[in-house]
Amino acid sequence: MSQGSRPRPGTPRPQRRPAQRAGSSRRRVRARRGTSLLRLRVGFVLIAMVVSVFAARLFQLQGIDAQAYVAKARAEGVVTVTLPATRGSITDRNGVALADSVDGLMLVADPTVTAEHASRIATIIARRLHLDYFDLLSRLSKPGTHFQYLARRVPATRARAVVAAIERHGFKGIDTRRDPVRSYPAKDVAANILGFMNAENQAGEGAELMFDRRLAGRDGRATYEVGGGNRIPLGDTSTVQPHSGRNLELTIDRDVQWYTQRVLRQAVQGSRGLSGSAVVMDTHTGELLALADYPTFDANQPALSPKRDLGSRALRDVYEPGSVEKVLTASALIDAGKVTPNTKITVPSELPRGDRVIHDYFVHGKLHLTLTGVIAKSSNIGTVLAASQFSHRRLYDYLRAFGLGRRTGIGVHGETAGVLHDWRDWSQINQDTIAFGQGVAVNAVQMAAAVNAIANGGVYVSPSLVKGRATTSGGEVVGSATSTEHRVVSRRAARLTARMMEAVTNPETGTAGVAGVAGYRVAGKTGTAQRVGSKCHCYNGTFTVSFAGFAPADKPRFLVYVVVQDPKNGGGGGSIGGPAFHKIMSYLLEKYAVPPTGTKAPTPTIEW
Amino acid sequence: MSTQLFGAGSRMPRIAEAAVERARLTVVPRARRRTPRVPFVALLSLLLVGGVAGLLLLNTTMQQTSFTATSLEARATSLEAQQQGLQMDVDSLRDPQRVALQARRMGMVPETTPAFIRLGDGAVLGKALPATGADAIRLNPLPTVKPKNLRSRTIRVIEKNPDVRGAASPDALTATGTKNSQNR
Numbered sequence: 001m002s003q004g005s006r007p008r009p010g011t012p013r014p015q016r017r018p019a020q021r022a023g024s025s026r027r028r029v030r031a032r033r034g035t036s037l038l039r040l041r042v043g044f045v046l047i048a049m050v051v052s053v054f055a056a057r058l059f060q061l062q063g064i065d066a067q068a069y070v071a072k073a074r075a076e077g078v079v080t081v082t083l084p085a086t087r088g089s090i091t092d093r094n095g096v097a098l099a100d101s102v103d104g105l106m107l108v109a110d111p112t113v114t115a116e117h118a119s120r121i122a123t124i125i126a127r128r129l130h131l132d133y134f135d136l137l138s139r140l141s142k143p144g145t146h147f148q149y150l151a152r153r154v155p156a157t158r159a160r161a162v163v164a165a166i167e168r169h170g171f172k173g174i175d176t177r178r179d180p181v182r183s184y185p186a187k188d189v190a191a192n193i194l195g196f197m198n199a200e201n202q203a204g205e206g207a208e209l210m211f212d213r214r215l216a217g218r219d220g221r222a223t224y225e226v227g228g229g230n231r232i233p234l235g236d237t238s239t240v241q242p243h244s245g246r247n248l249e250l251t252i253d254r255d256v257q258w259y260t261q262r263v264l265r266q267a268v269q270g271s272r273g274l275s276g277s278a279v280v281m282d283t284h285t286g287e288l289l290a291l292a293d294y295p296t297f298d299a300n301q302p303a304l305s306p307k308r309d310l311g312s313r314a315l316r317d318v319y320e321p322g323s324v325e326k327v328l329t330a331s332a333l334i335d336a337g338k339v340t341p342n343t344k345i346t347v348p349s350e351l352p353r354g355d356r357v358i359h360d361y362f363v364h365g366k367l368h369l370t371l372t373g374v375i376a377k378s379s380n381i382g383t384v385l386a387a388s389q390f391s392h393r394r395l396y397d398y399l400r401a402f403g404l405g406r407r408t409g410i411g412v413h414g415e416t417a418g419v420l421h422d423w424r425d426w427s428q429i430n431q432d433t434i435a436f437g438q439g440v441a442v443n444a445v446q447m448a449a450a451v452n453a454i455a456n457g458g459v460y461v462s463p464s465l466v467k468g469r470a471t472t473s474g475g476e477v478v479g480s481a482t483s484t485e486h487r488v489v490s491r492r493a494a495r496l497t498a499r500m501m502e503a504v505t506n507p508e509t510g511t512a513g514v515a516g517v518a519g520y521r522v523a524g525k526t527g528t529a530q531r532v533g534s535k536c537h538c539y540n541g542t543f544t545v546s547f548a549g550f551a552p553a554d555k556p557r558f559l560v561y562v563v564v565q566d567p568k569n570g571g572g573g574g575s576i577g578g579p580a581f582h583k584i585m586s587y588l589l590e591k592y593a594v595p596p597t598g599t600k601a602p603t604p605t606i607e608w
Numbered sequence: 609m610s611t612q613l614f615g616a617g618s619r620m621p622r623i624a625e626a627a628v629e630r631a632r633l634t635v636v637p638r639a640r641r642r643t644p645r646v647p648f649v650a651l652l653s654l655l656l657v658g659g660v661a662g663l664l665l666l667n668t669t670m671q672q673t674s675f676t677a678t679s680l681e682a683r684a685t686s687l688e689a690q691q692q693g694l695q696m697d698v699d700s701l702r703d704p705q706r707v708a709l710q711a712r713r714m715g716m717v718p719e720t721t722p723a724f725i726r727l728g729d730g731a732v733l734g735k736a737l738p739a740t741g742a743d744a745i746r747l748n749p750l751p752t753v754k755p756k757n758l759r760s761r762t763i764r765v766i767e768k769n770p771d772v773r774g775a776a777s778p779d780a781l782t783a784t785g786t787k788n789s790q791n792r
Contacts, residue, residue: 155689157686157690157693232674255704517720583743590722
């Protein structure tokens with residue numbers, strides 16, 4: 001076995017071979033061991049170096065300026081969009097929208113791109129959106145700018161259609177941006193109450209402003225990652241849901257409001273008056289079915305009207321009510337038991353009081369009128385004589401109870417309280433003039449509510465413009481649900497006063513025969529008051545004419561009050577306010593299906 | 609080998625020899641049955657491929673769903689806008705002003721003496737009077753009056769000498785003509 005290297009014949013080879021192989025590899029490993037260890041160490045050091053570079057980088061990224069990188073990453077793929085809250089709509093009492101929010105867009109152009117094809121683009125836009133071609137042309141080709149408004153507040157569908165059409169023609173440079181549209185479908189109807197939204201989409205006036213907090217809602221926000229315009233699933237998202245604004249329901253009936261506005265406009269224009277207001281009130285609930293003002297404005301285009309026309313005159317302007325106020329005095333006198341409708345009053349042709357002389361609007365000699373006659377003929381002197389049975393305080397208390405000199409709290413921005421001076425400051429002449437409606441100032445709604453107390457059986461109901469209840473931006477809770485009632489005069493006094501008022505619409509006895517509605521018993525009262533001019537703060541020879549009335553007189557449903565300021569056709573409350581009252585009242589009776597009561601008005605005793 | 613076994617057997621009682629012979633234990637040869645690798649590898653690769661494919665599929669589906677969601681959202685927005693647009697159209701058609709103008713065109717006037725028929729006995733409540741044109745109300749505002757300085761002035765040019773209607777007069781005529789048509 002000395003030559004172990006040579007295989008012996010007959011010996012199985014496989015037995016030795018592995019041994020031999022093992023022996024040689026062992027030898028090889030032993031030979032390499034030194035260098036391999038070195039290599040391992042070198043390798044380890046290298047790896048350690050690389051890993052520490054990574055670690056350093058990691059620390060830099062995560063530890064030192066992590067926020068900056070997060071922000072950078074966000075900016076790259078994360079999108080934050082505002083989820084706009086839908087502004088609540090304003091509806092009438094039947095749920096018909098008076099103000100509605102519509103998804104809208106504005107069209108903007110980059111004139112540096114559009115200038116080339118300005119005329120053709122302008123043609124497309126002008127045709128589709130009914131805009132002025134030349135105006136568009138100059139905007140589309142305006143030099144030195146990258147941004148021009150073309151159209152604001154375009155309903156989204158129409159705006160997208162226009163952009164699509166422009167792109168179809170192969171033109172570029174027109175883009176859209178969000179621009180919510182507040183639409184007032186009935187245009188000028190109830191605009192005086194609703195107000196408007198200005199170009200910056202902020203509430204400008206009226207209910208929009210007064211209930212802005214309720215209507216506006218709260219915008220939401222969505223943050224998510226996008227890739228190629230699509231949201232990346234499982235990506236970082238966070239959503240704050242928007243809170244839509246709440247709707248506001250008014251007590252207004254749109255159709256009645258429209259009709260009242262048209263009748264009022266005709267009355268004001270027909271008499272060449274300065275302005276006018278009309279109030280339609282539900283007798284029992286105090287809800288206003290219509291509150292019209294003229295001149296008014298189109299709520300869609302408030303900028304076209306002067307600023308003074310943008311509010312509600314019926315609540316902001318004060319004026320002296322004149323003779324309509326006599327019915328308050330008369331009912332108070334009856335309630336106090338001082339007079340009856342048949343009390344005989346001798347009315348001289350003029351009445352000296354202190355240093356002043358009181359006249360009637362019509363020239364007459366000595367008249368023998370009953371109290372009914374005084375109301376029917378609207379005699380100042382007769383009223384003064386009857387009212388002189390009151391102390392200052394008594395009359396003042398009654399008028400306060402009728403709501404004079406106090407805001408109605410109806411929920412309209414800038415409502416006036418009217419003027420009713422404290423009784424301690426009155427002199428005799430003050431009481432005398434206040435008794436027939438001069439020297440006291442009211443707004444139209446206040447006066448309507450006061451007369452309504454007589455229609456409502458002597459119970460004053462505070463008027464309301466908002467159905468249910470709503471909180472104004474000032475934190476005041478208003479609405480028909482918060483309406484209050486209190487008795488002013490007895491039921492009997494109210495009924496007797498209503499009967500006296502029927503004599504007014506009686507063509508034979510009263511000052512406003514035209515106001516009556518055939519087949520119905522109608523109670524009313526005319527008013528023609530001297531008006532204080534805005535310049536001299538004195539009676540300047542102009543007048544305020546008005547008519548207040550309710551029907552059916554023995555079971556009232558509606559109260560209508562029409563006021564026209566400064567008519568120039570020489571008309572009075574009967575000839576100007578009467579026909580308007582007649583039209584509005586007959587419309588109401590028909591629309592709300594109020595049949596005549598079937599009773600006959602007693603023949604009034606005017607004289608004795 | 610057999611000698612060794614006999615040597616061990618010699619220490620045992622002879623009687624049990626047969627039993628020992630019968631119960632003789634032998635080392636079980638190691639089961640060298642190799643588990644077939646193919647199914648295992650196949651299973652593993654199946655799992656791997658399946659997992660990857662599933663993941664891919666899931667991802668694709670989710671992406672697809674995201675596309676669909678985006679496009680559906682866009683569609684919902686545009687449909688909502690369309691609905692609002694149509695609502696606006698309806699509202700403008702229901703505008704009382706428009707209805708009234710239409711009614712007037714058809715010759716209608718508002719009624720100002722309401723009367724009712726009681727269906728029970730056919731009685732007429734109120735005075736049934738026909739509505740007349742006098743009951744009509746003006747639906748449109750009066751046209752605004754132009755300020756004095758904007759009102760058109762008619763300029764009459766009286767030609768004293770019709771014979772000298774030369775080169776200058778046609779110009780003058782067209783000029784007045786345009787003015788009139790503009791001012792109308």
